[in-house]
Amino acid sequence: MAQIFFGRFVHSVSLKELEICEHGGIGVDERGKIVFVERNVKDVQVLLEKPGWENAKVVRIFANSFMFPGFIDTHIHASQYPNAGIFGSSTLLDWLNTYTFPLESKFQELDVARTVYNRVVSRTLANGTTTASYYATIHVPSTNLLADICLARGQRAFVGRVCMDQNAPDYYRDETVDEVISATRQCIDHIKKIDPEHQLVTPIITPRFAPSCTRQCLDRLGELHKETNLPVQTHISENKGEIQFVKELFPDSTSYADVYEKSGLLTEKMILAHAVHLTEDEKALIKKRDAKISHCPASNTALTSGTAKVRQLVDAGITVSLGTDVSGGFSASILESARQAIWVSRFVAMEGGDDNKLSVAEVLYLATRGGAKTVGLEDQIGGFEVGKDWDVQMINLGEVDEGSEGIKDYTSPVDIFGWESQDNVVAKWLYSGDDRNVVAVWVKGKLVHTTSRYSL
Numbered sequence: 289m290a291q292i293f294f295g296r297f298v299h300s301v302s303l304k305e306l307e308i309c310e311h312g313g314i315g316v317d318e319r320g321k322i323v324f325v326e327r328n329v330k331d332v333q334v335l336l337e338k339p340g341w342e343n344a345k346v347v348r349i350f351a352n353s354f355m356f357p358g359f360i361d362t363h364i365h366a367s368q369y370p371n372a373g374i375f376g377s378s379t380l381l382d383w384l385n386t387y388t389f390p391l392e393s394k395f396q397e398l399d400v401a402r403t404v405y406n407r408v409v410s411r412t413l414a415n416g417t418t419t420a421s422y423y424a425t426i427h428v429p430s431t432n433l434l435a436d437i438c439l440a441r442g443q444r445a446f447v448g449r450v451c452m453d454q455n456a457p458d459y460y461r462d463e464t465v466d467e468v469i470s471a472t473r474q475c476i477d478h479i480k481k482i483d484p485e486h487q488l489v490t491p492i493i494t495p496r497f498a499p500s501c502t503r504q505c506l507d508r509l510g511e512l513h514k515e516t517n518l519p520v521q522t523h524i525s526e527n528k529g530e531i532q533f534v535k536e537l538f539p540d541s542t543s544y545a546d547v548y549e550k551s552g553l554l555t556e557k558m559i560l561a562h563a564v565h566l567t568e569d570e571k572a573l574i575k576k577r578d579a580k581i582s583h584c585p586a587s588n589t590a591l592t593s594g595t596a597k598v599r600q601l602v603d604a605g606i607t608v609s610l611g612t613d614v615s616g617g618f619s620a621s622i623l624e625s626a627r628q629a630i631w632v633s634r635f636v637a638m639e640g641g642d643d644n645k646l647s648v649a650e651v652l653y654l655a656t657r658g659g660a661k662t663v664g665l666e667d668q669i670g671g672f673e674v675g676k677d678w679d680v681q682m683i684n685l686g687e688v689d690e691g692s693e694g695i696k697d698y699t700s701p702v703d704i705f706g707w708e709s710q711d712n713v714v715a716k717w718l719y720s721g722d723d724r725n726v727v728a729v730w731v732k733g734k735l736v737h738t739t740s741r742y743s744l
């Protein structure tokens with residue numbers, strides 16, 4: 289059914305600028321596509337008089353609320369969700385062996401996958417994530433189950449079967465390169481079967497990272513990428529020990545980025561997570577190939593990997609987006625990643641100058657438009673324009689409910705003195721909001737998450 293969303297909307301119009309439209313009216317057709325975006329609409333009746341819109345369902349945005357594009361998490365390990373918050377004082381390579389490989393190996397059991405993947409999709413949707421680029425594990429059946437769950441729950445997703453044929457424990461790795469390719473193909477075929485046009489779920493080729501893949505494995509995945517034109521995701525330059533290890537493993541490559549380049553993987557369809565310690569040459573190469581970066585600030589701090597210099601990456605013309613990197617990152621919320629991105633940029637600024645500070649508008653751009661570009665869907669998601677899909681969260685600020693359960697206040701109080709600018713309102717959401725502010729979430733026009741405070 290066609291729908292008209294009536295009320296305040298907020299979205300990024302450029303890296304540095306948010307549009308805050310007080311009286312918006314947005315028409316969404318049966319396919320979930322935006323057909324009109326009107327501003328300064330005083331009365332929704334005017335929109336209902338448009339030819340063909342007489343019977344549209346009107347969704348009124350609550351008081352103290354706004355529509356915001358759904359978040360795009362460009363790097364999350366669905367299988368690691370049970371370990372969110374468990375990392376001790378480890379760093380990347382010992383964290384993988386101590387916490388991560390033992391957990392991921394459990395996804396041999398389909399019941400484990402069913403429980404965890406349902407939970408992770410619930411949690412990300414509840415946090416306003418309408419698109420996620422997931423790593424599963426090496427197991428084909430449970431990876432396919434993740435794809436099934438995303439499709440059934442209505443979350444837009446990229447689902448990757450993890451590939452690793454070296455430097456992983458015997459109990460959890462691919463034996464041969466042929467196995468890597470045939471397992472990856474099985475996952476690609478499954479997703480083609482359940483969602484033939486990849487309207488919602490798309491396979492993504494997933495070499496875990498250079499240290500866990502032989503050159504032959506990377507080459508074959510590069511060929512598969514060329515053959516299928518499917519996107520690719522991996523990690524790059526996260527930790528200094530890891531970078532040293534890559535140098536030793538790939539002596540013929542001039543840099544970490546060059547390892548991927550030499551296998552034909554570094555293309556505009558590649559998502560590179562972390563990119564904390566890139567050299568100038570690597571930045572230039574990544575820019576030249578138009579590969580995209582997923583900034584994972586919470587994880588980089590948790591595993592003491594370092595501080596990614598986002599301002600430099602953006603100034604170099606590289607597309608940057610945000611990832612939660614669960615469970616290197618402890619939270620499945622992109623709002624939390626956005627906050628952490630600002631925080632990390634403050635630490636970079638204290639050493640390297642004020643220009644490094646990211647603003648509220650900038651991190652919200654990375655969380656939406658940057659994410660859309662990173663997953664190759666900038667024409668389809670990330671903002672409110674005619675032709676885009678309705679992938680949206682309704683944010684309710686500081687709802688005060690003085691009912692039987694006492695006063696519930698989901699952010700700091702909303703403008704009790706009447707002196708706050710619209711920008712202040714968005715900043716308060718960013719700094720003090722959480723999943724309780726997300727009252728409804730739509731993907732392709734379909735309601736996929738609500739709280740009890742939202743009724744149809």
Ligand code: GUN
Nearest residue numbers: 365496497523587613616
């Ligand atoms: N590098 C290789 N595997 C991983 C992983 O699972 N998480 C993070 N943060 N880095 C990695």
Ligand code: FE
Nearest residue numbers: 523561613616
């Ligand atoms: Fe990761």
